[in-house]
Amino acid sequence: MAERIITTDDADGRSRLESRNELTADNSIPIAAVWNLWRVAPNESIPGPVTPPGPLPDIGHIAPGEVLVFKFTFPAHTEVTEARGVIDFTDQRPGFHSTDSIDVQTLLEGELVLLLDEEETTIRTGDTVVLRGQSHAWENRSDSPATLLVTLVGSRREGAV
Secondary structure (H helix, E strand, C coil), X not given: CCEEEEEEECCCCCEXXXXXXXXXXXCCCCCCEEEEEEEECCCCCCCCCCCCCXXXXXXXXXXXXXXXXEEEEECCCECHHHHCCCCCCCCCCCCCECCCXXXXXXXXXXXXXXXXXXXXXXXXXXXXXXEECCCEEEEECCCCCEEEEEEEEECCCCCCC
């Protein structure tokens, strides 16, 4: 059982636990189980309010300065075409997407293939990928599940107003 453990400061400024709750996966998308771990609104102060995020992160509408943290577990033999209509964004190949964010993604277990427009590369447990708004997709071609921890930091594209 995985848990979300949230800390805070007491009235004297000393750190303590604020809450501890079981995390449950959202299995509503066909390509992966998703745990939406945390969201920080743009310019949010710390320790800030405790408002755990909803079941699925809204990666298509991330604001500059917003931070999203979530985890995906892709079952064995998951193909990018299985994401059709789930994570597709306009004018991109099925399963391919890009976000207005810096994405720091670390593979916690397993093996995944990162698909880019012009090439692909295999990542393994412990590898970290940094995407800076590029179009991409993921496939699990292995015989085992693969779990990816993702932190997105909302940004502005160069030249955007």
